[in-house]
Amino acid sequence: MASARAFFPCAGALAKDAAVKFVSFNLMPYRELPDDFEEKYPSVWVTPPKTLYDPKRGHRFYHDYVDELEFSIDLGFDGVGVNEHHSNAYGLMPSPNLFGSILSRKIRSQDKTSLLVLGNSLALYNPPIRVAEEFAMLDVLTGGRFIAGFPVGTSMDTNYAYGVNPAELRERYYEAHDLVMKTWTTDELFMWNGKYNQLRYVNPWPRPAQRPHPPVWIPGGGSVETYDFAINHKYSFSYLSFFGHQYAQKVMDQFWDRAAKLDGDMNPYRAGFAQIVCVSETDAKAQSDYEEHVRYFFNKCLHVDPRVAEAPGYRTVKSLRAGLRSQFDGTMKSAAVLLKEGLSWQELNEMGFIVAGSPQTVADRFKEFSEKLHVGNVMLLLQIGSMPHWLTMKNLQLFAEEVMPKVQPIFGEWDASHYWPSGFGADAEEAGEEARTTSKEPAPAFGD
């Protein structure tokens, strides 16, 4: 059996059967955009006409997605994941915490699955202690089975939809992070005189169930600033792209490079990435089951107007410089360009955008790239695009029951407890605290 976790893992204990941790992630897309959407409208994000949204269909979709995430808990995924987007027709969770609170009712009644909110875009909350409060609520509600995600947020979400000044976004993010963490780690009421936030009475109730705080994950693209921020704080870094494991390889290599330089800790659970997965009875059946829904996702859901894709100042000049070079010299075709040009089902598979096929095919692929990436956490996109409820349920069940057991434990020597919830029980408080403050496993050399 793959990745059975002890209910209350002891600090430093080696989980001998530790495998890749699988999170069932749901973006909650609108599944019925018109056929000519991408020709008729400039963008799925920021500007898609609200009149395309039918609340009656939206009602159905929301409840389908909650059912799918609850089913994921029944199936024993390591986590269920939700995230935050604004003015976005493929990500209908302006407040992921609302869904987190629904899911927490089921999460508290079992001991395998954690709740991952990946996450709240800190600069969008005023004051940011709102995030400290709501995440503490979720941590308490789930019984300490909660992971806190702190993204900067995309430029579409933060600058365009929410109007945050791009020149201030990162400063606001870092200040909000410091404030939230101080809120969680300080017992006494304190005052905060920041550049963007002034509070005389910081004293939110409740405080988190996990001590000193829930595990923190940082989703991000490939910027050195984000790697360093995650590494220096001992947070788990998640590369959330829709381009799959081959594109993730370049980012993860850079990440592990930085980790080797900064602290040498190669714990695979300090990193994660996202992958679209489609499982069916056979490889051929996977294509007939899923192709139209995958194409809906790539053609409509990734149809983002370049004019609102990146505000000036959203990326640092350092990151900009690195990105422009590969864009201008043509050494690497961007994934978005490749997708726009059109790829066959086989190409999508071979290039890693999707992992599709029979359970054996999918399991083999996972074993192969998980070791190469050395990544312990995988955000699985098992619902994607227009995929209907019944098909998502099939995908979830086949992955959990037919693929997961075939993915052999490959990170057995590593301890996940610093990056995963400790739960909440008689002695969990101490165990969690110790786990989160002492994570110094001697690191074997990574790579060759």
Place this chain on the structure above:
Amino acid sequence: MAQPKDQLIPANDRVTFQVKVAGQGEPVVFLHGAGGLLWDPFLDALSDQFTVYAPFLPGTGNSTGLENILGFWDLCLAYYDLFDKLGLESASVVGHSLGGMIAAELAATDQSRVRRLGLICPAGLWLDETPIPDIFAMSPAELLAHVVADVDSPLGKMMQQVPSDIDALMEVTIARVQNMQAAAKFLWPIPDKGLKHRAYRIKAPTLLVWGKQDKLIPPAYADEFKRLIPDAQVTLIDNASHLVTLEQTAQVIEALSGFLAKQPAAALA
């Protein structure tokens, strides 16, 4: 073309300005727009009659300290500090677009520092019925079509040129993003930061110069500025959009030089 001298001047502990200086005669401070500062034929012609001081907005060129500026108040104080360092007790100030918005704030905040005020299609006001398009959500071609009256004119064609060398292209792109980033700090998401509440304080005689075909900040805004500023007159210039200083350089210079050369009423009395 006169070669301007570059000076690097720390205005205070937090902000340092790169300033281009050229010409002779009475001082005129020129504040550039969101596209950044280039020593162009307009500034060259202006420096024939005046001593032109053209500072780069913090965060552009070699001016630094953008991150230390919290808002317009800080920005005004940094410019006053720069005036002190340049030995300008008071000076005429000319600003284009974003620079016009800053110039108007400078004139409204400390009335003693701005002698005469030249506002060339300034930003800073907002009319719900005539919204200013979002320059931070336009393709380069769309932006160009908004700021020049004729994209097929020599100026329009020149502005469509892209360097073929990758290194040059990188540097041009990065400079453009840095200019826009600094501009966005003061214009995002809507270029109205309260000038309408302060414009009544502008005591300097004011000339508003506007391209008749301005598609970025339409001439309706000239009327609004004139309504709010006590001593203001408007010169509309035909066959010009937002880059009026480059599209109709001679006409803008003529209007400005006549206006700036006038003696203040107090001195005549």
